[in-house]
Amino acid sequence: MTDVAVVGASGYIGGELLRLLLGHPRVRLSAATSTRYAGRRLDSVHPNLRDQTDLTFSEPERLADHDVVFLAASRTAAMALVPRLLDRAKCLVDLSPDFRLRDPDTYADHYGTPHTAPELLDRFVPGLPESHRTDLASADAVSVPGCMATAAILALRPLVPLAAPGALVTVDGRIGSSGSGVGATQVNLHAERSGVMRLFAPAGHRHEAEITQTTGLAVRMSATGVEAVRGAQVVCRVPLARPCREAELRRRYLDCYRDEPFVRVVAQRRGLYRLPEPKILTGSNFCDVGFAVDDRTGAVVAVAALDNLVKGGAGNAVQCLNIRMGWPESTGLGFAGLHPI
Amino acid sequence: MTDVAVVGASGYIGGELLRLLLGHPRVRLSAATSTRYAGRRLDSVHPNLRDQTDLTFSEPERLADHDVVFLAASRTAAMALVPRLLDRAKCLVDLSPDFRLRDPDTYADHYGTPHTAPELLDRFVPGLPESHRTDLASADAVSVPGCMATAAILALRPLVPLAAPGALVTVDGRIGSSGSGVGATQVNLHAERSGVMRLFAPAGHRHEAEITQTTGLAVRMSATGVEAVRGAQVVCRVPLARPCREAELRRRYLDCYRDEPFVRVVAQRRGLYRLPEPKILTGSNFCDVGFAVDDRTGAVVAVAALDNLVKGGAGNAVQCLNIRMGWPESTGLGFAGLHPI
Amino acid sequence: MTDVAVVGASGYIGGELLRLLLGHPRVRLSAATSTRYAGRRLDSVHPNLRDQTDLTFSEPERLADHDVVFLAASRTAAMALVPRLLDRAKCLVDLSPDFRLRDPDTYADHYGTPHTAPELLDRFVPGLPESHRTDLASADAVSVPGCMATAAILALRPLVPLAAPGALVTVDGRIGSSGSGVGATQVNLHAERSGVMRLFAPAGHRHEAEITQTTGLAVRMSATGVEAVRGAQVVCRVPLARPCREAELRRRYLDCYRDEPFVRVVAQRRGLYRLPEPKILTGSNFCDVGFAVDDRTGAVVAVAALDNLVKGGAGNAVQCLNIRMGWPESTGLGFAGLHPI
Amino acid sequence: MTDVAVVGASGYIGGELLRLLLGHPRVRLSAATSTRYAGRRLDSVHPNLRDQTDLTFSEPERLADHDVVFLAASRTAAMALVPRLLDRAKCLVDLSPDFRLRDPDTYADHYGTPHTAPELLDRFVPGLPESHRTDLASADAVSVPGCMATAAILALRPLVPLAAPGALVTVDGRIGSSGSGVGATQVNLHAERSGVMRLFAPAGHRHEAEITQTTGLAVRMSATGVEAVRGAQVVCRVPLARPCREAELRRRYLDCYRDEPFVRVVAQRRGLYRLPEPKILTGSNFCDVGFAVDDRTGAVVAVAALDNLVKGGAGNAVQCLNIRMGWPESTGLGFAGLHPI
Structure with a gap:
């Protein structure tokens, strides 16, 4: 042990x-x-x-x-x-x-x-298995990324080679109240926080530096607190260098994440859960990523969802531990989420 | 003015x-x-x-x-x-x-x-128009009752003459987070308070003294915080001295509240809103009261709902002001609530 | 009458x-x-x-x-x-x-x-008093705009003369469940809809045609269902033709809406409610609009919030009625919203 | 397998x-x-x-x-x-x-x-391991009890020998929306169901027959839908034959459930979670039970909470399966719940 x-x-x-x-x-x-x-x-x-x-x-x-x-x-x-x-x-x-x-x-x-x-x-090695698995295997110091940064990086990774050079990528984050921690301040009061659409960062959210550092993309990030305790979602708008069809994008996402134990590609045409939805990830270590093509502009809308305390924090850290110790990467991370919830 | x-x-x-x-x-x-x-x-x-x-x-x-x-x-x-x-x-x-x-x-x-x-x-004159209207008309000091006490008193009033002498009346209150005030303590943190069924008073809630003082009934009161910002509901169980049919109870409730501008009798056989529901009272000064007969025991289940900050507090106070000043009792209290909400 | x-x-x-x-x-x-x-x-x-x-x-x-x-x-x-x-x-x-x-x-x-x-x-005259008041005064047919279109148009109006010609404006809408109507379909089931961040329109939301028609801007609109019954918010990103300081923007917003009875400019530096928040508008006819400058790119983030059933629908319609009849424009629309809620 | x-x-x-x-x-x-x-x-x-x-x-x-x-x-x-x-x-x-x-x-x-x-x-053998474990070990047909019945039975079991003979036990149930199933009817619409305190059974809830069958107590049960997707709680009021001190009750509860893998006794003097709270049981197979003494009347308030879909249904069924097959009783039921949620 x-x-x-x-x-x-x-x-x-x-x-x-x-x-x-x-x-x-x-x-x-x-x-x-x-x-x-x-x-x-x-x-x-x-x-x-x-x-x-x-x-x-x-x-x-x-x-x-x-x-x-x-x-x-x-x-x-x-x-x-x-x-x-x-x-x-x-x-x-x-x-x-x-x-x-x-x-x-x-x-x-x-x-x-x-x-x-x-x-x-x-x-410190960045604690993101999907991009730093090899280094993590021998790391003595690991720094786990921010929850919305993790989501955004995973949503954007397959698009990095396709993005229009120099173009601005916008990232819009939405997050539950546990993201602001356990501090008993007015910002977290139930009567104030309940049911909000609180645009606490209209631009320049701090996580954008991490996203740029990892992806190389020029990013501007906004963030809104919404009614949830757990859960984070990012919606990113990425202008492409050339038009891409949905099939090609889908192949890229699947190729990128085929062997990843905790990233699922969710990009369906129909259904209540056709794009990444945080609530069904509550307690799980999955990050669901998806995309949609904006037919008129050719831009891609990339989406990711995760539980901010799990894949956005503690679960990601345990995944890094598993890699560092040479254990199966999913050890102790088997909970797959609930429906309905 | x-x-x-x-x-x-x-x-x-x-x-x-x-x-x-x-x-x-x-x-x-x-x-x-x-x-x-x-x-x-x-x-x-x-x-x-x-x-x-x-x-x-x-x-x-x-x-x-x-x-x-x-x-x-x-x-x-x-x-x-x-x-x-x-x-x-x-x-x-x-x-x-x-x-x-x-x-x-x-x-x-x-x-x-x-x-x-x-x-x-x-x-101090109790600030409950339904029971102290005459005294309020000339009061120089008014003490507005607690939100769940007001609800319970209004639910129970028509039953007072029918209640089995000496029998225990149980009052179960449910209330939103605004009821515990604006204090930024852990009890009110969104991540802790969200989605609870927090039985904070399993017995002996303080409001029971007020209910007994006004109704003369022996009351035991429990209370639970539930997911809501505003809103309070009480569910009271009242053993009767003799069996009563629903029609008689309805007549008593209607007689009791016929002339009250802010008490509505809501006791239907069907429908999503057949008994008093706080959420549609958000912002309004209504207290809805209703009842159902427990066929097997003959007890009556009496129910009331109100917005704890309005009829359960500030609205009730303004209603008292109107009475004290001799103004129409509904002055400034016209908002009737929303649906859906 | x-x-x-x-x-x-x-x-x-x-x-x-x-x-x-x-x-x-x-x-x-x-x-x-x-x-x-x-x-x-x-x-x-x-x-x-x-x-x-x-x-x-x-x-x-x-x-x-x-x-x-x-x-x-x-x-x-x-x-x-x-x-x-x-x-x-x-x-x-x-x-x-x-x-x-x-x-x-x-x-x-x-x-x-x-x-x-x-x-x-x-x-049909568009039922938007802020842009068509004169025509509404004599209209025999009025077509009230969509709730998120109203919000976006009011958020964007002061910026129209400043927007970079031809640049794409992105509009991100967030909306409560009452926006999808009273139909008892799976999309609206409480257990499915509760706590969602449901990106139901990743791009090309239908309201974008209305926004373009009224503002002349090239708009791409996404929309997400979030946990709320009432309430809509739009967050718009507007590239400007030239850099603008916050003071100038503030003046433009204030000038644009100074005489409007139902548009408030909310753009503060601090506070839980420093930008438009729908929940405190529940039941009211206000549309709050605000903005923030993205210092790094010079773009403006414009925000608006309203109750989708009131200023986003029925209240706006009554405001049009008041104009058409020559009555004071706020008649019957006096409810100003609640806090907390 | x-x-x-x-x-x-x-x-x-x-x-x-x-x-x-x-x-x-x-x-x-x-x-x-x-x-x-x-x-x-x-x-x-x-x-x-x-x-x-x-x-x-x-x-x-x-x-x-x-x-x-x-x-x-x-x-x-x-x-x-x-x-x-x-x-x-x-x-x-x-x-x-x-x-x-x-x-x-x-x-x-x-x-x-x-x-x-x-x-x-x-x-059919009742699918309640806590009361029918021996029979379940060889059962060919198992009938899993209702979610609130399970909660009530587990809350009441330690009190059965103490209850005043013939006295009425009241059970008040509170439950989330998943309890009424996946049917897309108006009763389950998000805009109607959100934030309710819907007293859908003021008396005579159907589960009372199960509770009486298992405990032998005379029970009257009411039930309220509250804002939650998962989760059920029962609050029971039990008149005792003779006064009991808290220490004795605690010993009885602990004795009754000491060897039970999925029943925890939660009855503390302080704290946000001092009595059973359903939300932290989401996804888990625990039923938390607790109690408080009503000092003035001597009655006991017994409380239980569970996830209505897990210990209140599917999890209980799997626990029965484990018993039937002779497997460790917790097999496949290891998820212990989340905090915060």
Whole structure:
């Protein structure tokens, strides 16, 4: 059994890591830290863990050595913790935004604060199996991308060779309330958040830097909070260099993802679920990707959906762990989602 | 024009008072206080007031004299403010729980803290037009009942003469998230509160003291938070002294509420809305009441629904204002609700 | 009192017309037709009308003459009814898509069926007060635009003189379930529709023809069903001919809508409601419009929100009625929306 | 591998059976019938099965012999199919209401139609592992109880020896929209069903006969549809023969369910999830049970929550299968639920 710990385990991404790691057949979860809840049972914060574990939260300062440490801290907190944690684990998997961008200036530009550990940026391999599987197999530090970035990258990848050079790709993200975390602030109040179509980022959403870094496309991203707890969807508009027929696009998507265990191509002509729909992915590690051709302009509308806490975070991290350890990639990630829900 | 002020105007009941008073043709809203938001525009907190007013929140300490003052403070805060406010207004309408129970011991028993102004309890007339219309016409201090208490009292009133003496009446309340106020605590987080059936009071909900005080019935009350922002419903089970046929019950309900402008009897045999449903009352001052006979036991199931912020609070307060001023009782309360919603 | 009738009164737009007309001080609603529900009370279908009327649905074939007839029929059904109804009313207000597009070929192109009354298209004035107020004052036939078309046109209008000539404007619509009507089909089942982000039109949504017709812009429109019953929002991306600063844009928006009773400019830097949010407009006739500048590209993101059944349908129709009759434009449309909701 | 088939596989219970059986390591799903969708892929109706199977629906008439057949038909349809299906399978698991009540007169009384196969009633073992585990181990016909009946029985079982003889137990059920099935009728329309507190059974809900049959208690049951797709909760009020302290009750609950793999006792003093909450059970086979003492009356409020499609249907059926086959009882039922959701 591989010994793992979760630092920052009381948040939503942290809790999802706990759920997946407790159900993982090759892993022993031996520590879960939380400054605020130290000493309390994990299931006092995450009630879905009742009967799954008797573990209690521990102080992050007391973290022992572990084979793998998952870090689910907020932005800037992660930067401060990583130097120390790199010594505590053979492999560190960070789920914060702090080590996603290779260039510290881009980080400062998008997040408004300077990077305090720029010398460590090179050590991190992007935690996206679909684009970095080989590097992940031997990585000692992994940085899992943002949930909407993952969705957008997977939606756009098959189109990268087709995109009109220099043309602007627009990405429109929609996301549930768990994406803004466990903070009890007015932004997350049920009476305010319920039923919204809250365009919290009309342009320039931070994830666009990650999307550009991975795809090379010029991207502008907007994002809207909609009524959901889990779930994220991106709708991307991609001008092509030359007209493409649907059959060719379909072949490209299928070729790109044929061997991927967690990417499904969903692009049907009919049906309630003909394009990627997040709700049926709740709890699963799938990212569904699809597309439609805009007949009048020739542009492609590329779509992706995922559970922001799973393939958009904790599940993706576990998939990276499986690759790193040489285990079957789907280990512990078998839940396929529900219908109806 | 009658000059009115709202103290505690940044909360949800306070905001609803602002909405109704700004739309009231015989009232001039001249002050709305909030310690936290003093100096900011009302519509910065209540976006539905955009274009309805340019007023800003003022410090509660600076409150001038007004014809009528509405107090929408939290429990215990109201007790502390009332002695001073009684001098500031010809009529004070309190929407907190602090002056609802006539007996200070009952208050201490249900709320766990002693009453600090017991000598003032007698000055308050219960703000329930259906039971205290005459007294309200000359009241200088009004205490508006709790939202689920109002619903339960109106559901039960026609049955009081029929109830089996000494028998226990059970009241089961269901309520949306606005009922727990504007506080940004974990209990109100969207990701936690969304889609719940949260039995927050399995027995002994505080409103039962009010229901007993008004109806004389022995009541036990449970309450569950369900997915909704606005809306409250009570389902009461009433053992009768003798069997009653549906026709007799219907006649009693109709007789009881025939002349009431804001109580409708809804007790049909069929249809999606055959019994009181809160959602179609959103924004309206109606309390719908209905009943069904349990054929096997002879008990009556009495039901009521209302918008907890309107007939369950601010609307009821405005209805009391109308009575107090001798205006047509529906003035400013004309909105009848939406379908679908 | 002006005598009015609603044809097709059992649907959601029809029901909303009933609600508004019953509350309108200068109107007498004397007929509401429904083939399916003829003989039944209006409130058996629209429970929010309880105590508002004792009227029953009548057969559409028996419609008498009325001052104004509102037609809330489905597409193609409206085309078939209009020739006859034009003789029954001094003014006919159609809320279907059938008379929105001036060019029958564009209609056939977008809706897939030929227009059967092309000779009547010229008689209809677009029911959009903000762009056709003068013509509406004397119109005998009015065609109310689609809900998302109205939102998009109002969001885009101030930008028309600034838009880069020939550049593509993208419009992304999001809409609640009432937008797909009262039909009990699988698409509308609660268990399927709940919590969706259903991209039902990835490109080429039908409303784009209306938007182009009114604004002259080249538009591509996508649309997503999200979790809501009422409410529509559009997010438009507009490339400009030259860079514009926020202050100039704000001035243009304010100038454009200063005198409009039902358009509010909402474009703040902060706050949960800093850009147009449909939920606080539920039941109201406001269309909130706003914008943000994409600093990197110079494009403008224009946003609008409305209640699809009110300003996106029935309320807009009543506003047209008020103009046609020379009444104050806000008559009967005073409800300003709720917060929280 | 055990060969299984699902008859009536296009509904919500049927789809949930497919999901669980496809993920079950000891089962081969070889047929799924649907008259309406025969010839179409399973994932065309149940999109969560994409990549899980290439199976298509088959005609029910063509059903071959199987080791186990699950029948997910509607009421009365099941009665008509069972005689034939009993010959097709070594074990038949029926999820309809038709074989739940042992007495055909009680069936006729509660369902309003006579039972057409009363001679078969004795062959069915109730599909409730917690009360019939021994019989299930050799059963050839199993009848899975109703979702709210299962919840109520599990909530009440520890109290049966304590209940006041002859006293009435009230059961109040709350349930999501998937409980009324996949029928596209107005009752299930999103715009009508969204956000409801629909008291569809004020008294006399059909499940009360099952509860009485299993517990021996005199039960009256009401039920309300609330906003949720999945999830059911029951709140039961039980008068006791003598006062009981909380510690004794807790011991009884724990004793009763200590060895049960899918019943958890949840009865805490504090916390958002201190009593059973359905939403965190979505997709899981747990039934959480809890209780609270009403200090003033001595009655116990017993509560249970479950996913109506899993422990309330398909999951319970698979648990019965595991018992029948002598497999570990949790096989294929490992999903423990999500938080937040």
